[in-house]
Amino acid sequence: MKKMISIAIxxxxxxxxxxxxxxxxxxxxxxxxEENLIFPKGSKIESDHFHGTAWLxxxxxxxxxxxxxxxSVTFEPGARTSWHLHPDGQxxxxxxxxxxxxxxxxxxxxxxxxDVVTCPPNIPHWHGASSDKEFIQVAxxxxxxxxxxxxxxxxxxxxxxxxx
Amino acid sequence: MKKMISIAIxxxxxxxxxxxxxxxxxxxxxxxxEENLIFPKGSKIESDHFHGTAWLxxxxxxxxxxxxxxxSVTFEPGARTSWHLHPDGQxxxxxxxxxxxxxxxxxxxxxxxxDVVTCPPNIPHWHGASSDKEFIQVAxxxxxxxxxxxxxxxxxxxxxxxxx
Numbered sequence: 010m011k012k013m014i015s016i017a018i019x020x021x022x023x024x025x026x027x028x029x030x031x032x033x034x035x036x037x038x039x040x041x042x043e044e045n046l047i048f049p050k051g052s053k054i055e056s057d058h059f060h061g062t063a064w065l066x067x068x069x070x071x072x073x074x075x076x077x078x079x080x081s082v083t084f085e086p087g088a089r090t091s092w093h094l095h096p097d098g099q100x101x102x103x104x105x106x107x108x109x110x111x112x113x114x115x116x117x118x119x120x121x122x123x124d125v126v127t128c129p130p131n132i133p134h135w136h137g138a139s140s141d142k143e144f145i146q147v148a149x150x151x152x153x154x155x156x157x158x159x160x161x162x163x164x165x166x167x168x169x170x171x172x173x
Numbered sequence: 174m175k176k177m178i179s180i181a182i183x184x185x186x187x188x189x190x191x192x193x194x195x196x197x198x199x200x201x202x203x204x205x206x207e208e209n210l211i212f213p214k215g216s217k218i219e220s221d222h223f224h225g226t227a228w229l230x231x232x233x234x235x236x237x238x239x240x241x242x243x244x245s246v247t248f249e250p251g252a253r254t255s256w257h258l259h260p261d262g263q264x265x266x267x268x269x270x271x272x273x274x275x276x277x278x279x280x281x282x283x284x285x286x287x288d289v290v291t292c293p294p295n296i297p298h299w300h301g302a303s304s305d306k307e308f309i310q311v312a313x314x315x316x317x318x319x320x321x322x323x324x325x326x327x328x329x330x331x332x333x334x335x336x337x
Contacts, residue, residue: 047211047266047268047269047286047287048287049287068264068266068289069264069289069291074262074293074294075262075264075291075293076315077241077262077264077313077315079264079266079289079313098238098239098241100232100233100239100241100243100313102211102232102243102311104211105211122211123211123212123213125232125233125243127233127239129238129239130238147266149241149243149264149313151240151241151315153317
């Protein structure tokens with residue numbers, strides 16, 4: 010009987026070790042996948058036109074030859090821009106997380122990975138993260154008709170409007 | 174002894190089932206993560222200006238208000254565009270895989286996830302997947318100065334140049 014107990018313990022041991030190894034391989038791959046964002050988070054945005062903490066990684070800076078600028082912005086939960094407008098419009102590509110986009114006079118929209126927003130020229134709007142999840146977006150902005158025009162901050166009432 | 178064998182079998186059974194459940198949960202999350210590309214693959218491109226199989230999902234179509242068009246393109250291994258130019262330039266954001274980008278007169282560059290290319294106006298170039306890996310890119314193209322101008326196909330010699 011002792012022999013049987015020993016065999017059983019060895020077999021269980023092998024099963025447990027094998028299971029753990031298998032899990033570790035998968036978890037290791039999973040972590041790599043989760044950490045492996047498309048673009049770096051970049052630098053913390055130091056601007057009065059942002060509320061909360063947001064990060065910017067420039068993809069392309071506009072210049073005299075290329076009038077389109079593009080940056081990857083990561084908003085931490087609750088972070089958002091002030092109201093603002095772009096004289097030549099803006100395209101927003103959502104890479105991850107959950108965020109909001111609102112044009113003046115319209116209800117805010119919830120944005121998730123894969124969503125695309127086309128913001129027409131000169132339309133005041135804001136964007137940012139939801140209150141409990143970060144939000145990662147690529148902004149594509151033509152500077153052909155001038156730089157971004159910044160307006161008032163988004164109040165907490167505006168930010169939370171429509172939430173349950 | 175029979176009792177011991179029964180107990181051992183039950184314990185091993187529980188260990189194996191528990192291990193499988195645990196693996197399945199992680200694998201299920203992993204598959205979701207791997208399958209969960211940012212943008213859909215879209216529709217197969219039917220164009221004489223492409224060699225091999227490529228897929229296009231429009232993110233934004235340019236119009237009279239917004240002059241920037243953007244699409245996510247997935248090139249299968251070996252697939253590439255013909256030589257072409259954009260009168261107002263183009264930005265390429267690499268979302269995944271391994272691809273090539275070459276401007277006329279310069280060696281081809283290898284592109285990987287997170288890379289960004291700014292192609293100046295009127296510079297003939299081509300892009301596509303490497304021969305053994307797919308390539309996923311977002312193209313951002315201003316149509317302000319006219320549509321893409323298509324040129325010759327990229328020969329196999331040009332495509333393979335510089336490879337070991």
